[in-house]
Amino acid sequence: MADRNLLLSLNAGSSSLKICLYKATRHVELQQQQPHAAREPVELLLTSSISNISAPPATFSFNPTTAIDAPHAKDEPQQSITDHASAFAHFLDHLQSQASIDRASIVYICHRVVHGGDYTEPIEITDESYHHIENLSDLAPLHNGAALSVIKACIEALPDAKSIAYFDTTFHTSLPLHVSNYAINPDIAKKRGLRKYGFHGLSYAFILRAVSEYLQKPPTSLNLILLHLGSGASACAIQNGRSLDTTMGLTPLHGLPGATRSGSIDPSLIFHYTNKAGRITHDPSMAAHVGVTLAEDILNRRSGWKAITGTTDFGVITANAELEDKSPDVAGRNRYRLAFDLVVDRVLHYVGAYHLKLHGEVDALVFSGGIGERGVQLRSIISERVACLGYRAVDEEKNAKLDGEVANDISKEGTGKGPREQRILVVKTDEQIEMARECALDPRFWESN
Ligand SMILES: Nc1ncnc2c1ncn2[C@@H]1O[C@H](COP(=O)(O)OP(=O)(O)O)[C@@H](O)[C@H]1O
Numbered sequence: 001m002a003d004r005n006l007l008l009s010l011n012a013g014s015s016s017l018k019i020c021l022y023k024a025t026r027h028v029e030l031q032q033q034q035p036h037a038a039r040e041p042v043e044l045l046l047t048s049s050i051s052n053i054s055a056p057p058a059t060f061s062f063n064p065t066t067a068i069d070a071p072h073a074k075d076e077p078q079q080s081i082t083d084h085a086s087a088f089a090h091f092l093d094h095l096q097s098q099a100s101i102d103r104a105s106i107v108y109i110c111h112r113v114v115h116g117g118d119y120t121e122p123i124e125i126t127d128e129s130y131h132h133i134e135n136l137s138d139l140a141p142l143h144n145g146a147a148l149s150v151i152k153a154c155i156e157a158l159p160d161a162k163s164i165a166y167f168d169t170t171f172h173t174s175l176p177l178h179v180s181n182y183a184i185n186p187d188i189a190k191k192r193g194l195r196k197y198g199f200h201g202l203s204y205a206f207i208l209r210a211v212s213e214y215l216q217k218p219p220t221s222l223n224l225i226l227l228h229l230g231s232g233a234s235a236c237a238i239q240n241g242r243s244l245d246t247t248m249g250l251t252p253l254h255g256l257p258g259a260t261r262s263g264s265i266d267p268s269l270i271f272h273y274t275n276k277a278g279r280i281t282h283d284p285s286m287a288a289h290v291g292v293t294l295a296e297d298i299l300n301r302r303s304g305w306k307a308i309t310g311t312t313d314f315g316v317i318t319a320n321a322e323l324e325d326k327s328p329d330v331a332g333r334n335r336y337r338l339a340f341d342l343v344v345d346r347v348l349h350y351v352g353a354y355h356l357k358l359h360g361e362v363d364a365l366v367f368s369g370g371i372g373e374r375g376v377q378l379r380s381i382i383s384e385r386v387a388c389l390g391y392r393a394v395d396e397e398k399n400a401k402l403d404g405e406v407a408n409d410i411s412k413e414g415t416g417k418g419p420r421e422q423r424i425l426v427v428k429t430d431e432q433i434e435m436a437r438e439c440a441l442d443p444r445f446w447e448s449n
């Protein structure tokens with residue numbers, strides 16, 4: 001029988017599926033080998049990703065490490081991929097035919113599930129937990145349904161592997177009550193679970209650990225402002241290693257704008273945008289059969305910088321933002337510039353607020369996510385604007401050329417005057433390894449294996 005020591009980590013995004021396969025080192029073995037060293041409990045074997053699932057043709061990439069003898073694939077268009085389940089099926093077939101990995105060696109599958117409601121820790125998928133996550137789908141319409149369709153595909157294709165759900169929301173269970181509560185009737189709020197949950201928690205957990213290792217300081221000593229800027233974007237204030245506040249709320253719609261999400265608006269706006277706001281829409285391209293209202297569809301899937309510019313790619317927006325404005329009115333204005341400036345404005349809005357909530361005692365402002373990690377100009381402009389709060393100036397040479405490590409300090413030497421260093425960092429976030437590490441380190445998960 002095959003060695004059952006492989007771990008699959010699956011991150012179902014709104015239009016992508018990111019996959020990593022690891023070899024896990026058991027907790028006990030790890031402790032015996034290196035009792036004091038912070039050795040990774042998992043070794044990466046390969047990564048794969050399927051993009052543009054909701055804007056066909058979807059593209060498939062496959063990157064084995066040197067530990068695996070298999071060819072690479074880069075952005076190959078795949079007509080057969082029409083949703084997250086068929087994306088996963090394509091990956092499994094490819095794995096079997098090209099990398100000769102025995103599916104029976106996969107013992108655990110970690111799934112990123114965006115909305116975990118009241119779950120405070122990862123949970124094994126059973127009929128009960130599956131239905132509970134399903135019931136939360138309308139609070140994360142772009143995400144939970146997609147994750148569930150992949151979980152279902154895993155149960156069918158890999159019946160001997162256990163599926164575990166890791167939630168974006170878990171990291172934010174530390175939010176103080178006055179932050180997580182909305183100013184609405186508390187009885188109705190409690191009965192219906194209407195509060196701030198916060199998302200991107202797996203990413204924030206990874207970033208916190210990476211910054212702690214990089215600065216050689218325990219997480220509990222750190223105050224940070226973290227920016228996860230991707231097609232979904234949020235910010236998080238970390239106080240003594242715990243989430244103090246974050247910009248996403250009951251759903252991932254609140255806070256910063258995203259590729260197709262409006263971010264925070266005046267809630268009344270939607271009733272002026274359309275008088276059919278409450279009508280239920282059924283769009284076959286939705287990842288799952290989630291009943292969303294027209295209002296939710298407009299604000300989640302037909303807004304954001306795509307609605308302003310026509311592209312979801314913030315790299316294209318940045319490159320075109322310098323084009324000359326033809327006219328002072330919005331319609332004639334360079335839409336790329338408008339989208340770029342609007343994102344900068346909203347990021348500054350929250351950085352300023354979080355700096356104040358942290359009493360001005362911040363160790364670092366951290367950029368991450370596809371845009372945070374690649375948006376040189378965005379980092380430069382935001383850093384320039386926060387300098388008035390005492391943040392170190394950015395070294396533009398370091399900013400333009402990160403060194404490939406997980407964490408990079410792009411700031412110049414500080415004055416050493418403030419209570420904290422206020423560095424500017426960039427961290428290459430990795431939600432997949434965050435789940436895999438946690439799984440490999442949890443003794444409960446190895447007991448039955
Ligand atoms: N050079 C670039 N500058 C700024 N943003 C970029 C650049 N290249 C890609 N991006 C952005 O990164 C996004 C992907 O970020 P990622 O965090 O992987 O997204 P997701 O939220 O889908 O997980 C792309 O949609 C694009 O907007």
Ligand SMILES: CC(=O)OP(=O)(O)O
Nearest residue numbers: 013014199200232252
């Ligand atoms: C919560 C969320 O918005 O996730 P993503 O950025 O992966 O879409």
Ligand SMILES: [Mg+2]
Nearest residue numbers: 013230231232
């Ligand atoms: Mg993401």
